[in-house]
Amino acid sequence: MRTEKRQVFAWCLFDWANSSFTTLVVTFIYGTYFTQAFFEGDIGTTYWSWGAIAPSSLLVALSSPVLGAIADRGGSRRRFLMISTLVCVTATTALAFIEPSGTGSIWLALVIFVIANVAFEIGMVFYNAFLPVIAAPESVGRISGYGWGLGYAGGLVCLVIALFGFVGLGGDPLLPLSQENGFNVRASNFLVAGWFLLFSLPLLLWVRDSGPSEKVRVSEAFADLRTTLVKIVDYPQIVRFLIARLIFNDGLVTIFAFGGIYAAETFGMEFDEVIMFGIALNVTAGIGAVAFGAVDDKLGGRATIIVSLVMLILASLLGVFAPDKQTFWVAGLLIGLFAGPNQAASRSLMARFVPEKHQNEFFGFFAFSGKATAFLGPVLLGFASAAWGQRVGVATVLIFFVIGLVLLLRVDEKRGVADATG
Secondary structure, three states: OOOOHHHHHHHHHHHHHHHHHHHHHHHHHHHHHHHHHOOOHHHHHHHHHHHHHHHHHHHHHHHHHHHHHHHHHOOHHHHHHHHHHHHHHHHHHHHHHOOOOOOOHHHHHHHHHHHHHHHHHHHHHHHHHHHHHOHHOOOOOOHHHHHHHHHHHHHHHHHHHHHHHHHOOOOOOOOOOOOOHHHHHOOHHHHHHHHHHHHHHHHHHHHHOOOOOOOOOHHHHHHHHHHHHHHHOOOOHHHHHHHHHHHHHHHHHHHHHHHHHHHHHOOOOHHHHHHHHHHHHHHHHHHHHHHHHHHHHOOOOOHHHHHHHHHHHHHHHHHHHHOHHHHHHHHHHHHHHHHHHHHHHHHHHHHHOOOOOHHHHHHHHHHHHOOOOOOOOHHHHHHHHHHOOOHHHHHHHHHHHHHHHHHHHHOOOOHHHHHHHH
């Protein structure tokens, strides 16, 4: 599997497919629409952070290691990926039908979004676990970077279609959609669902599990998980890396979830301006992910992540203190340029550290590290925004980047690779 270009392409194309969800639903269109159409004032940001992003993160953190253990025992990561994709697509479609008509609609939208987001994140556990299967060790960084880069490009193209076809840039949308109660904006969820489903098919059809498919008892998977928890101390570099990622990824989750909202409410960006901002952000993130893939393979994932965190800290500071919209644009583009390499290098570093027999399970812990405390970022931002304003709220991401960077300095990449192959 490691040398078949068709399977590598199919794996990368899945990033193109699923980025439509994170770009349009989580960050730039539906998230922004929800906070503005369902509420008046800044209270929508608090609801989105506490009622949508935080519970999603908690549910993913609790479920991903167990599901990874089940897939490791049964060799069924492709089946789990297919199920999670279909659930996400179905829930995303349902969001288009919920009108902003009161408290009931608010909670219904939040519940359905949580279902969609949890399904998306669980799917990423099994998708990421395919990386060390399809990629040779010397090309893990490049292929991970290609995946992220293609993902950002997919999010960009989908966003452009939404901008002209559904939202309407400077006028009516190209598609003859009703604009009553923002249906044309909500209808962009149909685009996301179709995009995700269509472009995920090559991975689901072409890439196979590396092990046999077996019938698995959940109790056996839990036993395997307990055993892994005991044995994971034999992989101290994985433990150190996951703890560091547990922290710094909270900052990324928070920026992605609230970047569009911050742009709209603090700098007065109109809806189409927020989308244009998202397009520019995706371009720079894709460039960064691809460009730093070669750096990752040459210098290592740890060094790449360190550089990205330093630059994310500086860019976030610029965004917090930006006096005008133009300066905020510069900050946003820098964040995009180094967010891509951070995510791609994190995935490739984990792929180098993971022992072959525990790929799904360890990538379950990788997802756990990305979500276990991810609710803290949105909750802290929501609390700080409600108490002192959105600038102070956004400044809280710096806490996560700085602490994560300090912890990452304790990771020894060469020893981690040796532990995985020894």
